[in-house]
Amino acid sequence: MKISKVINNNVITTFDEHNNEIVIMGCGIGFRKNPKDEVDETKIEKIFSMSNSNTTKQFQTLLEKIPLEIIRTANEIIAYAKCSLTKELSDSIYVALTDHLNFAVERCKKQINFKNALLWEIKRFYNHEYLIAKEAIAIIDRNLGIQMNEDEVGFIALHIVNAELNTDMEHSLAMTKMIQDILNIIKYHYQVQVDENTLHYERFITHLKFFVERAFRNNYYQTEDIEFCKMIQKQYTQAYQCSIKIAEYMKSKINYELTEEELSYLTIHIKRITTDMK
Known part of the structure; x- marks a missing residue:
């Protein structure tokens, strides 16, 4: 060789x-x-x-200016994330996370802190990735002697989410914001708080993440079961009306039109979590 x-x-x-x-x-x-x-x-x-030649070139350019200990640390974090998630991540994480880590270390040395406005949402919607990012902070401290705050945990978690979804930071932030907006629509529609400590809520968040990701990619979910959709509309009227509000919101934000099937499954999830309302 x-x-x-x-x-x-x-x-x-x-x-x-x-x-x-x-x-x-x-x-x-x-x-x-x-x-x-x-x-x-x-x-x-x-x-x-790396499968993508552009990503390989970007990574090479990055490695020319970044210290070896930061490259090693980023690689250790990525390896830990892959092991914890038991899945492959997009090659882009080697570029994005290594670059972010180098910049974050410089900021910490200068005592410049960035506020993560979506930290609360990241902890709720991407809890597994958030816990991985907490371990990443420990790895950084152990390898580089740099102590980072919880806002940085959120930023690292989003980089992991990006690599899972094979998207960029802008899209991940927008999707996180959309999930929160959808939950707010449900809260205001029913005028109550939803119990976040139930299995129904956890399943709903999982559904929302995949649902919003599909919407951003403009991928529609559709079946031929029209009778099923009519039954759901009739049986769960209030939850269906809430789903209509969500559909209107998504149409106005990203010009995505929910299919009847998507409305129906969204209605079922809303019905389940509002059964546990307090």
Whole structure:
């Protein structure tokens, strides 16, 4: 395996057996090396293989200016997230989280704190990712000696959400805001608080996350069961009227029109959580 490009003393690029470009990280792996030199495989710590060539180029550019300890820390956080979630994450997280972490460390050193306006919502809607981000803060403290606040936990959690959904931060923030707005519509429609400690509520939040994600991607869910939809409308009139309000809101915000099937399933979930109202 021969070096294609030396990015810095600790990062090089080469090509695998399928002629795909890969990025290799290791302490001193690029020191006094040149293109076409053999890769010292004893120094390999991590191999980054990305399906998207643009992401690979972005990552290479990023690695040219970021200290090795931050790259290692970001990689440890991503590995922990993958293990905890038991799923693959978009390659974009290597670029987004590494860049964010580098910037966040610089901000902390200068005692510049950014307020996370959606922290409360992130904790409620993406609790698993939030708990992973809390462990990420511990990893950062352990590796870099930098103590970050809870607002930063929220930002890291959203980066994990982005990688799960293969979207960007702007969309994740917008989806989080939309979920909160939908819950507010339900609250004001019924003029009561919804019990957030029930299994029905937890299932509803899961439904909302996938539902809102589909809406942002303009992917419709549709079946042929018209009789089922009519039955739901008739049986759960108040919950259905609440669903209509949500549909009007989504139409005005992102020009997404709910199908009758989506209205019906939304109605069922609303009926379930409002049964537990207090």
